[in-house]
Each structure stands twice: as C-alpha cells, then as structure tokens.
Amino acid sequence: MSENFSKLGFAKTYIYPALALFLIPIGCLVFYTYIQSTYDQQFLEAAKADIRNDQQLTPEEKGGLIAFYETFPPSRLIVSNQPGAAEWRELQDTQYLIEQYSLAWAVRISWLCIWAGIAAFVLTGIGVALSLQSQAMQYRSLWVGWHSLRLFCTLEVIAQGLLVFSLSFWIPAFFFSVYIIKVLLLFAIIALGAIGVVIAAIFKRPNDDFVVQGEILTREMAPQLWYDLEQLSSKMQTAPPDHVIAGIDDNFFVTQLPVKVQDKHEQVQTLTGRNLFVSLSLLKKLPGQEADAVLLHELAHFSGNDTLYSQRIAPLLARYDHFLQGLYEGGVSRPVFYFAVMFRALYEISLGSLSRQREFRADRLAAEATSSHDMAHALLRITAYSQYRAELEKEFFEAEEVHEQVNLSERIDGGFLAYTNSFVDKHNVGELATAHPFDSHPPLKQRLEAIGFRATPDAMRSVLYDESIGNWFQKIDDAELLEREQWTAYEEQFRQFHENILAFRYIPSNQQEQELVEKFFPPLTLTAAKNRPVSFDFEKVTYEDWDAPIYYREIESMTFENQWGARLDLVVKRNGKSKTIKLPLSKTQSEQQEVMGTLENYYGRAVSAIAYQKSLKEPEPMSPDEDRFSLET
The missing domain is CATH 2.30.29.30 (Pleckstrin-homology domain (PH domain)/Phosphotyrosine-binding domain (PTB))
Known part of the structure; x- marks a missing residue:
C-alpha cells in the first residue's frame, strides 16, 4: 500500500467503510426501540383503561398504579428488579414474556455492539500510534492487536448474526403479525454460516511458504565469497549468514523466515536461520566496492534485528490476512470486514514507515563502511538494471505472437549500456525504487539524499557506463554456468506462460492461432x-x-x-x-x-x-x- 494518499482518500477508502460496523447495531437499536415504545404505549393505554374501570380501587390507588406503569413500562419491567416487577412478570402470558425478553436482549446486544465498536476504534488508533515507536513496539502492538481484534471481530459477527436473525422474526411479526418458518431457517443458516467461516479462518493455517528460485552456495562452491562475507560481517558487527542463495532476480535481500529453495531440477530444500539472497546477474554488473556496499547494506539488516522482527511479524500478518478473507466470505460479516481492513491499512502505514527507517539506516551504515559514492552508484546501477529488465519483460509479454525462444538475458547483457542513456534522460529516476520481497524501499531520490549524494545526469551516465565484470561474481565457482542454467529455466517458464496468456487473447483468425x-x-x-x-x-x-x-x-x-x-x-x-x-x-x-x-x-x-x-x-x-x-x- 502506498503512503502517498490524501487524508480524504484514505478516509473514503478505509474509514468510511469501517463505519459500516455500526450499520446493523444502530439500525436494530432504532427498530427495536421503536417496537418497545409502540408496545409500551399499547400496554399503557390498555392498563389505564382497566385501572380506571376497576371499581374496587380508590382514586389514590388508581393514580399510583398509573404512575407506576408510566415509570416502569413493560420494556423496563421485563428486566427490572423493582418491587412489583417480578409479580407483574408472573401474571403475563409466556409468549408475551418471550417476545419482551427477545426485544430487551436485542436492544442490549445492539448497544453492546455499538460501545464495543467505539472502544475498538479507540484502541486500534492507540495501537497503531504505539507501533510507530520502534520495531519491538510494532511487533507487540500487532500481536496484541491481532489477538484482540480476532476476538472482537468474532464476537461482533456472532452478535450481529443474532441481530440479523432476530430481524427475520420481528419484521414480519411486527408489521404483519406473522412469522415465517422458512425465512427464520434461511436467516439462521446465513448467520451460522458466517460465524462458521469466521471461526474456521481463525484456526486454519494459511499457506505462507516463501519459495525462491536459485542455487544454495556452499563454502565448497564459493570459498572466497564466504571468506569475504565473513569479513564484511565483522565490519558490520554481526554474524555472517547461515546460508547464501544465488539466483537471477533483480534484487538482494536477507531474511530469517524459512525459505524453500527450488533449484533447476525443481527440487526443493527448506532453509532456516539467517539467509542471504544474491543476484548473480547483478553481481556480474557491480564493481567490487559497489558490491561491497550492497552486501554491507543487507548485513546491516541482520545487525539491526530487522530480519528478526520481520520473522515474528510476517506470520501474524499472514494469519490476519487469512482472517480478513474469512470475514469477507462470511456475507453477514462484511461490515466487520471493513473495520478489520481499516486496522490493516493503518498498520500498513506503520510497517511502511519503519521499513523506510530500516532502509535509510542500512544505507547509511553501508556508505560509512565504503563510501557514499559506492552506495549511491550501486543503487543507481541496480535501479537501472531492474527498470531495463522490467521493460524488456513487458515487451516480451505484450508480444502478440508466440516466442520461439525468450532471449531475455542476452538482450539485457547486449543492450544495458546503450539503455543507460535513455534511462537517465527519459525516466523519472528519483521516483524509482529497487525491488524487494519484504520491505517497501523509499524512492531513489530520498535514499541518495539521505547519504548526502548529489549527481548530474552526465555523472549518472558515467557511473552506469561500465561493462567490467564484478569481482564478486568471479568469486563463485562456475558462476557463468549457474547463471546460464537459471536463465534458461526462467526463460522457458516465461515463454510457456506467455503462450498460455496468448490463448486468452486470441480470437483465432488463422490456423496457427x-x-x-x-x-x-x-x-x-x-x-x-x-x-x-x-x-x-x-x-x-x-x-x-x-x-x-x-x-x-x-x-x-x-x-x-x-x-x-x-x-x-x-x-x-x-x-x-x-x-x-x-x-x-x-x-x-x-x-x-x-x-x-x-x-x-x-x-x-x-x-x-x-x-x-x-x-x-x-x-x-x-x-x-x-x-x-x-x-x-
């Protein structure tokens, strides 16, 4: 979610729909209060007539009884502990008492939903405000928020389900003096179905596997790389990663979440602990000091416990998103869903804010360990590469004919230097951001300014116009073969996917199509x-x-x-x-x-x-x- 929204836009998108939480309770409160008032008035008029016609009562007794019923109508007597209330209830018909009890409880449940909703809004705001303080507070507030909100939302769905069911009885009963069994059963099934879906969503474990295409680099495969990583880790005052994964994505990242690594033979191995992903294609294009800066940036996330808190927060977010899906699918629970989405949207602001702080910190530490020029040049090169690759993939994807082969890596290697001129001249470079599977990166302009780097377009062209092979790429045994095998597999997958997409585009006009x-x-x-x-x-x-x-x-x-x-x-x-x-x-x-x-x-x-x-x-x-x-x- 982008943080670049206006206050009005956020309110219209999230706050206003969240107010639907009160739609059913307020509607029921008004409706049932009106029914109680109508029944109270009817009872009072009948009671006054009976009292006035009772010849055995004195005028004072008649006045006292009328005053009592005016003060304590049936809607109050049904739940009152006042003297005479119990005796009054004993004199009433059983069906009449059941109806009065159901009205009283419907009003109570409506008020309970309203006040609980107001409290949830306030506590949500406090929780999100606290989450902005630190990563530790962010995790604690989300943990408390998740457990509190799932309880609140579940109880709210149950309560609103009961209110909806009660409406299926009272609307025909009050206006038409009938009740329809089929309608009651239908709404009972709808309410129970919503409750069942929501409760199931709490306990069902979402599929949050993180799968990466790549090759695990053992120490035997890249001894020099591992040695240099240990040196960089020492410089960053953190332990080296437990595993290194080499792929062809257009980014670097670290994580402590379990990673399922799928190799070229589609065999999957699960890695736990501190994992570092390196892009072979980018390592090939990054000169030594620039690659040092990028790797130091990633290691800084370890030293700042960023990956530790991401490891704790990610499962909570996955479960919460799964719970949101249950609320959405419940039907009757849809108003509660909009409230829960608002909390998730507010929390996304907190996640984005702290994520950007983490990136600025990692950039600063990497720039201090190398230089601001090295860090800035690496960011420029990675951003240009990602943009060029994205544009080529879009070109391949939008083609209207079947690709005999997708020579994406060849096009990138052969055209990157020529592309750098158009990249600087035609793209709004400062607003671009590097790709990342977990964190939202700030725009390039902000990151460069944060490390004190300034550059003219000519200087950017000079930085990017470098075709030397990065020395970190050369620290991996058979790096060329590893990269080529992964590109071959990726390009074939891309070709097949594009072929499948064409089947959804064509209205065949020839035999080939x-x-x-x-x-x-x-x-x-x-x-x-x-x-x-x-x-x-x-x-x-x-x-x-x-x-x-x-x-x-x-x-x-x-x-x-x-x-x-x-x-x-x-x-x-x-x-x-x-x-x-x-x-x-x-x-x-x-x-x-x-x-x-x-x-x-x-x-x-x-x-x-x-x-x-x-x-x-x-x-x-x-x-x-x-x-x-x-x-x-």
Whole structure:
C-alpha cells in the first residue's frame, strides 16, 4: 500500500467503510426501540383503561398504579428488579414474556455492539500510534492487536448474526403479525454460516511458504565469497549468514523466515536461520566496492534485528490476512470486514514507515563502511538494471505472437549500456525504487539524499557506463554456468506462460492461432443427461437437442437448477432477442461438475479474448510527458 494518499482518500477508502460496523447495531437499536415504545404505549393505554374501570380501587390507588406503569413500562419491567416487577412478570402470558425478553436482549446486544465498536476504534488508533515507536513496539502492538481484534471481530459477527436473525422474526411479526418458518431457517443458516467461516479462518493455517528460485552456495562452491562475507560481517558487527542463495532476480535481500529453495531440477530444500539472497546477474554488473556496499547494506539488516522482527511479524500478518478473507466470505460479516481492513491499512502505514527507517539506516551504515559514492552508484546501477529488465519483460509479454525462444538475458547483457542513456534522460529516476520481497524501499531520490549524494545526469551516465565484470561474481565457482542454467529455466517458464496468456487473447483468425488456443482448450466431449454427449471447443458448445450450437459470445448468463432434474439454464442473445436454452445434466455429481467446470473455463477464455481484442481497438488516452528528474541541486 502506498503512503502517498490524501487524508480524504484514505478516509473514503478505509474509514468510511469501517463505519459500516455500526450499520446493523444502530439500525436494530432504532427498530427495536421503536417496537418497545409502540408496545409500551399499547400496554399503557390498555392498563389505564382497566385501572380506571376497576371499581374496587380508590382514586389514590388508581393514580399510583398509573404512575407506576408510566415509570416502569413493560420494556423496563421485563428486566427490572423493582418491587412489583417480578409479580407483574408472573401474571403475563409466556409468549408475551418471550417476545419482551427477545426485544430487551436485542436492544442490549445492539448497544453492546455499538460501545464495543467505539472502544475498538479507540484502541486500534492507540495501537497503531504505539507501533510507530520502534520495531519491538510494532511487533507487540500487532500481536496484541491481532489477538484482540480476532476476538472482537468474532464476537461482533456472532452478535450481529443474532441481530440479523432476530430481524427475520420481528419484521414480519411486527408489521404483519406473522412469522415465517422458512425465512427464520434461511436467516439462521446465513448467520451460522458466517460465524462458521469466521471461526474456521481463525484456526486454519494459511499457506505462507516463501519459495525462491536459485542455487544454495556452499563454502565448497564459493570459498572466497564466504571468506569475504565473513569479513564484511565483522565490519558490520554481526554474524555472517547461515546460508547464501544465488539466483537471477533483480534484487538482494536477507531474511530469517524459512525459505524453500527450488533449484533447476525443481527440487526443493527448506532453509532456516539467517539467509542471504544474491543476484548473480547483478553481481556480474557491480564493481567490487559497489558490491561491497550492497552486501554491507543487507548485513546491516541482520545487525539491526530487522530480519528478526520481520520473522515474528510476517506470520501474524499472514494469519490476519487469512482472517480478513474469512470475514469477507462470511456475507453477514462484511461490515466487520471493513473495520478489520481499516486496522490493516493503518498498520500498513506503520510497517511502511519503519521499513523506510530500516532502509535509510542500512544505507547509511553501508556508505560509512565504503563510501557514499559506492552506495549511491550501486543503487543507481541496480535501479537501472531492474527498470531495463522490467521493460524488456513487458515487451516480451505484450508480444502478440508466440516466442520461439525468450532471449531475455542476452538482450539485457547486449543492450544495458546503450539503455543507460535513455534511462537517465527519459525516466523519472528519483521516483524509482529497487525491488524487494519484504520491505517497501523509499524512492531513489530520498535514499541518495539521505547519504548526502548529489549527481548530474552526465555523472549518472558515467557511473552506469561500465561493462567490467564484478569481482564478486568471479568469486563463485562456475558462476557463468549457474547463471546460464537459471536463465534458461526462467526463460522457458516465461515463454510457456506467455503462450498460455496468448490463448486468452486470441480470437483465432488463422490456423496457427487456432492451434495455440486448442493446445490449452482442446475439443472435448463430456456426458450430459441420459449419457448423451455435450461437446465443447474454444468458441462454442454443442448439444444434440439444440437447433444450433451456442457460441460463448452469445451467452448472457448461466444458472444451475436442480428442480425436476439438474440442468444449466443458458440465457442466450440472438438477433437482438434473449432466450433461455436448457442443458440437462447427468445425475452423477462428478459428471455435472466436469460439464459445468469446462463450460465456465471455456466461456471465461472467450470473454477474456473478446474484451482484450476490444481493448486493442479503443484509442489509448493521451498522457502528458513526464518531467525529467535531475539529482542535481
């Protein structure tokens, strides 16, 4: 989440929706208070008439009784301990008492939800404010916040579920003097379903595996690299990493989270402890002192316990995000979801703030151990490389034809030096940030200014125009082979992914395009009702009882019906008119699911292709030229 939002934008996006937390309680409070007031008035009018007509009571006794009922109407007597309240309750009809008790408790639950919501807003604000103080306080506030909020949200969902269920009784009962069993059962199922989903989300462990493509560098594979890392670690006053992973990503990072390392043979090994990831492609382009600065920056995260607190915080965030999904899927729990999202958004501000402080600290320590020029030059080189790689990948991805091969690494190596001129001239360099899997990095301009570095565009070109191979790359045995193997695997994965994407873009206009689409969406014949065939291909579905096949572009909606036999009702628009065409389904559930799943997938592909081709024909909006950013002050 970006921190560059206006106060109004944040309020409209998070605060205002969070107020939906009070929607059901306040609505129920107003409704049930109105019912109580109506019933109290009806009771008082009947009681006054009976008292006045009672010839056995003296005027003083009549006045006293009327004053008592005016002070203590049924809505108060039902829960009061005042003298006479218990006797009054004993005289009432059982059903009347049950209704009064349900109203009283509905009002109490509504008030409880409202006051608990207000308290949650206040405590959330305090927790987020405290989390800005330090990493330790950030972890403690999130730990307390997670455990408190999941309890609050769960109880709030239960309470609001009860209120929604009570409405299903009282709305027809009060306005129409009836209650409908089917409606009560329906709302009971809805409320219980929401409660069940939310409770399950608390205890279900989310899949938060962190998988990295790369090769584990043992001391035998890179003895000089390990020796120099130990020297740098000593300079940074921290222990060296437990493991080093070499990959081809466009970043360096450290973590103490468990890392699943997948090698070129797709074998996975889990590493725990302090892990350092190095980019072979970047090590090849970083001169010695620049590489020292980058590695010292990463080691500084170890010395500052940044990775320790990330290790503690990450699982809490993963569980909280999983809990948010449960709140969203619960239906009735959606108002509570918006409140919980607001807390997550506020906490993201804290995470971003401290993350930037960590980056500034690591930059400063690395610059002090080398020089501000070395740190700044490394940041410029890494940013330019990341930008160039991203632009080439976008170019490959947006291509409308199948790639016989993706020569991404070759294009990067052959064109990087020429690219540096356009990078400095055309890009808003100061607003760019380096990639990172865990932390949000500040813009380059802020990082360079924080270490006291100033540079003109010409100086930046001079820094970037260096084609010497970095000496850290040469400290790894068979580094060229390791890098080439990883690029080969990555480029093939990229090619296959792009090929798959093309299948969602094409409305085939020739045999080659049709063959590609059919590679992923081949003609299929499945079983419908009474073992009769239903056939699918990339553009239509065919059934023998229909006059003509149904093309996916004709379908407006699909509905599953199981009354009088399972079937799909397809609303089709032809010649400007809509009509419903039925597809009877097999009685076997697995065959039903297979037909519906296939239709959904093939229809989804066709819709995506139609939308994509339409977007190509629409003119793109004009955008003003961006001003070139200069680091010169």
